[in-house]
Amino acid sequence: MSLHAITVREYARLTTEPAAPSLDYAQVSPSAFDWLCELSASFSRSGAALLQRDGHRVLKLDSYVGVIETPCGTRLEILPKHTERADCLKESRQLLQRMIATALDLPVRQVGAADLQLFDAPLSEWVMRQFLEALDYLLKRGLRFDYQRVEEEQCFLCGQLNVVAQMRRPPGRQHHFQIRHDLFLPDCAENRLLRLVLDRVCKSTDEPGNWRLAHELRSLLQDIPASRNVRQDFKQWRGDRLMAHYQPVRPWCELILGEQSPLSVSGDWRGISLLFPMERLFERHIEVLLGKQLPSGARLLPQRARHSLCTHRDEPIFRLKPDLLLEHEGLAWVLDTKWKLIDAAARERNYGLSQADFYQLYAYGQSYLQGQGEMVLIYPRTERFREPLEPFAFSAQLGLWVLPFDLLAGELLGGERAGLPLGC
Structure with missing residues (x-):
């Protein structure tokens, strides 16, 4: 499904009527309009005001920034309103990138001519690029493999004979051996999360460079199953010396999977949606910079x-x-x-x-x-x-x-x- 990208800033108005697009006014499809109204209602029940109705066919955004993807294929990018000027799209986007990276203490890799600060793309594409660069660096260092105990039936001896299970074999099956042995596999909590995030990036990205790199990396992780229990796998994520090269990619996994985003979009639809209350983001940004x-x-x-x-x-x-x-x-x-x-x-x-x-x-x-x-x-x-x-x-x-x-x-x-x- 191709995405229709719309970029606005805080307190912008969204309408279903034809309108000249700008950072303060934009037209959305009726299906996206209705879905945003439902999303706002769910946020209001939890005490957060995402937007408000301004007439029958107009929505006014509140002071939240980030990205929302709707099921109908609309990607709404909301930038901070730090100036009254209307020609500040690139400046506002880079400002939001810096503030999010600072506030959440995210590691930003910069590599010469591919300086990611110059990656002028919507916020979601920037986040996905950061994850892909961190994952590419990790794979060059090498994936972590673990020994996993396997109990199975084979026609040959390998590892340790499971004597109790072997004695329970029915007549006619005694020529098969019940054995225990260890396999050196990449199937661990960290790698399962990486595979899940990478699958989501492959489905969501529209930027050619991101798409190409994502599918190249996906071929290297094709033997690893995707995580089925995100929170449990994050709890099992190890921080020991042997896993040190995994640490830079973890914040991006948490951000994309919604584990580190202040507000997450609930329901069956879960695109790359990141929402941040601007007041809190500004406060945290100042706290980090003044602390240094x-x-x-x-x-x-x-x-x-x-x-x-x-x-x-x-x-x-x-x-x-x-x-x-x-x-x-x-x-x-x-x-x-x-x-x-x-x-x-x-x-x-x-x-x-x-x-x-x-x-x-x-x-x-x-x-x-x-x-x-x-x-x-x-x-x-x-x-x-x-x-x-x-x-x-x-x-x-x-x-x-x-x-x-x-x-x-x-x-x-x-x-x-x-x-x-x-x-x-």
């Missing part, structure tokens, strides 16, 4: 819930969980990330900042900093938000900085103003 810039002894703690807003019947209620808590040399900073485009020139609209976010940060400051110190709100850097805003003061001792994070350079701008120990 900290000096020795500094700690960046995610989602700590040490304090609550109040107590009720001597029990804490309404837990306060800042995105990040930075501690260094007896000092602490509360950092909160927000995936939202703000405008540094829109003073009359409070720059697009949310009053609820400020209430939240004020509560964090009172609980985690005892009302004294610096807090930071981090937003993506855009054309309308290039420099840190002037500081906000809750009191003479408690301040708040609104800083831009440069997604291209991977740097937080103005961190030194808040006293953050970055790059020390």
Whole structure:
């Protein structure tokens, strides 16, 4: 089944009516429209809002990015909206690739002229290419074989005679031997998972280079059965020294099979579907990159819930969980990330900042900093938000900085103003 590829970005509208395609508006088939409505309903029951109806024939996407494949052959690629510009498809796609690789700590192989960052293809094809490159590297190092005990009947002796079974042979069958012996086979949990992922890639890929490499590798794994129990085989995946060369390919297996994706598509149809909440992806991306810039002894703690807003019947209620808590040399900073485009020139609209976010940060400051110190709100850097805003003061001792994070350079701008120990 050939796939019809559609690329949009967050908050785009999808309709069944004829429409000029763009990153913010696209036409889908009625069958894909109905399937997306059913998918959204299943997500809503679990507390996630994938999209919302905007009229009878229009769907508006929410803040989720990734790839969804429908049973009718529509591949919907959703990119992050990090700019107001409409000519940013390649830039947005590469940004999403970097953020996913960083957030999930995925090993990205880069090999000279075949630099995978330059592989300008939909997200699903990029993920499949990463898996294929990792699998190709693994096969060049060699598959892992294991001895497996086999009990069978043969007309010759091999290995060990199963005396008890042999004595139970009926008359006329005593010339056949019941034997036990070991076979050196590649049929192990790791290889079964590789075969399952490779089969899925062979069926899903439309990119010629991916298709060619996938089928070349498939011929090398044709004697290995595909996994029938994914979770059990992942539990049996070994991490010892002899399996070290298998480790780079495992995250890609988990991603393609949905074991590492924050949201998985349920039901009978399971294409290459990867969905990520953009708010959480942005938070994790910043956590990883800032963690690499900290000096020795500094700690960046995610989602700590040490304090609550109040107590009720001597029990804490309404837990306060800042995105990040930075501690260094007896000092602490509360950092909160927000995936939202703000405008540094829109003073009359409070720059697009949310009053609820400020209430939240004020509560964090009172609980985690005892009302004294610096807090930071981090937003993506855009054309309308290039420099840190002037500081906000809750009191003479408690301040708040609104800083831009440069997604291209991977740097937080103005961190030194808040006293953050970055790059020390």
